[in-house]
Amino acid sequence: MQAVSSEIELVQGNEFRRGWRILLASMLGIGCGLAALPFYTAGVFAPHLAREFGWSMGQIMAGLTITTVVVVIAAPVTGVLCEKYGTRKIALASLACFGLSYLSLATLGNSLIQFYLTWAVAATLGAGTLPITFTRTVNRWFDKHRGLALGLAMTGTGLFGVLCKPLLAWVIADYGWRGGYFALGLLPLCLALPIAFTLFREPAFTPASGKAEPVDETAIPGMTRGEAVRHWRFWLIAAILVPISFALAGAVPNLEPILLDRGIDQATILTMTPLVGLASISGRLIGGWLLDRFWAPGVAFVLLGMPAISCIILTGTNLDPNMARAAILLIGFALGIEYDVVAYLTSRYFGMRSYAAIYGIFYVCFSTGAGFGPLVFGMIRDFAQDFGPALQISAVILPLCSAGFLFLGRYPAKTVT
Known part of the structure; x- marks a missing residue:
């Protein structure tokens, strides 16, 4: 009864007052996830990997191509898993696995196969950090202001794109490229994951209806x-x-x-x-x-x-x-x-x-x-x-x-x- 009463108060309030926690968790989850980290930082690491291992720029950038190909398969599967198990579980598990995958890049040896396999694993396990997951929940929390809410949630990619290169330049200058990969792996693990665990959850109401009774998922x-x-x-x-x-x-x-x-x-x-x-x-x-x-x-x-x-x-x-x-x-x-x-x-x-x-x-x-x-x-x-x-x-x-x-x-x- 107390939970239902709490939801009634939420429904009666402003959408942003009740949903800011979801937006914050989504912004950080998307910004520290697969949609942003690889594509904004690959060019920063490329010269260091080329110098360390003698790989060509084409060989290094092929890691992004592998990511794209894997996402073609992993994205629809992630969508189905979200419908079956809920976005919270998928998002939390994926943030943890994606962060660990990035940490493993700090241990790279002179093996392109290892490099490509790591990217394939990161894309497979990190697909739950894509906007597919987070926007499903944002859409369910917002109706009247849905467009702006989606925009706020997805600013994570742009914010990361602006901030990541200065951050990486400092880390790599002091700790090398391995330290850079390690620092990026900590972002989903130590920033996005704790916030999502604390704040990210499915609503127990339908925003457009104005009703606060628990939602029957099968009747959406x-x-x-x-x-x-x-x-x-x-x-x-x-x-x-x-x-x-x-x-x-x-x-x-x-x-x-x-x-x-x-x-x-x-x-x-x-x-x-x-x-x-x-x-x-x-x-x-x-x-x-x-x-x-x-x-x-x-x-x-x-x-x-x-x-x-x-x-x-x-x-x-x-x-x-x-x-x-x-x-x-x-x-x-x-x-x-x-x-x-x-x-x-x-x-x-x-x-x-x-x-x-x-x-x-x-x-x-x-x-x-x-x-x-x-x-x-x-x-x-x-x-x-x-x-x-x-x-x-x-x-x-x-x-x-x-x-x-x-x-x-x-x-x-x-x-x-």
């Missing part, structure tokens, strides 16, 4: 995974995500060589690249606020289509640094909202009944495009001796595919929670 409105994959909206979203993520993610890892090709000096470039992380944080917050107030497909069309302007700007020769900064901000802003849009659309069009399983499949679509984008951009650069053709292709892809969201129509009332 929405489609099952099987119903969703038979629906045309599912395949439309999936088809849109692959090319959009390809166009956005292909440019970001190649920003430095793109800007060098356009005549911008290295010192100026170093002041520009952090703008991606800062813009992604703004994209999550402003985009989330817009999702709560306007039709989400319309918001997605505008914000994910606008970086086409960036691609056109970056194709210019003798690029003005201020124009380059504007282009980078637009790309970073769009990268910030893409995860949020997918999470929001999944909850609104398919409901929360099998949210994690459905979002897990969408995450695979995103990862596929993002995983191969940088590689294809690099191949085009090698063939054409210029990034221009890749940027021109992206300038067409972004508005054209973003317009596909406009065909989704109204939110189905029966699946809204």
Whole structure:
């Protein structure tokens, strides 16, 4: 009775007053998880590993490719496990295993097989730290302010992207690259895991209903995974995500060589690249606020289509640094909202009944495009001796595919929670 009474008080309060604990745990869990740590730090470790073991940059970066391939399998499986066992158990177990996997990187020997196997294990066991897990619970705690809540939860990746390189530079300077891997492994174990254990939990109520009685998990409105994959909206979203993520993610890892090709000096470039992380944080917050107030497909069309302007700007020769900064901000802003849009659309069009399983499949679509984008951009650069053709292709892809969201129509009332 005391527990039910406590939930009644929570429901009657403001969504953020009752849900800030969930947002804090989700922000740290996502920021210290698989979505952020490998991709923001691989470039920092690469020169040290090359010097220590004689590996090429391609061999080292192949670890990220392995991570992407493993996630294609692990993400949908994680979604199913979340539906079966609950997100709290999956998140806690995955944070612990992911942290231990990173600690093991500090023991690397001169073996590429060991290096690749460690990344495969980290991606498999760390898939529960992806937004699939945390956004399922955030969606269930928030309704009226769901978009902003998702944006706040996912700022963890952007914040980590801004802060991780200075932190690693200090640790590696004093303790070497092994100390750097050890420090990163401590983040999920000593920061995210204790906070998630203390604060992260499923709600015992449905936020949209205003009722505080315990929720029957089997009665949560929405489609099952099987119903969703038979629906045309599912395949439309999936088809849109692959090319959009390809166009956005292909440019970001190649920003430095793109800007060098356009005549911008290295010192100026170093002041520009952090703008991606800062813009992604703004994209999550402003985009989330817009999702709560306007039709989400319309918001997605505008914000994910606008970086086409960036691609056109970056194709210019003798690029003005201020124009380059504007282009980078637009790309970073769009990268910030893409995860949020997918999470929001999944909850609104398919409901929360099998949210994690459905979002897990969408995450695979995103990862596929993002995983191969940088590689294809690099191949085009090698063939054409210029990034221009890749940027021109992206300038067409972004508005054209973003317009596909406009065909989704109204939110189905029966699946809204």
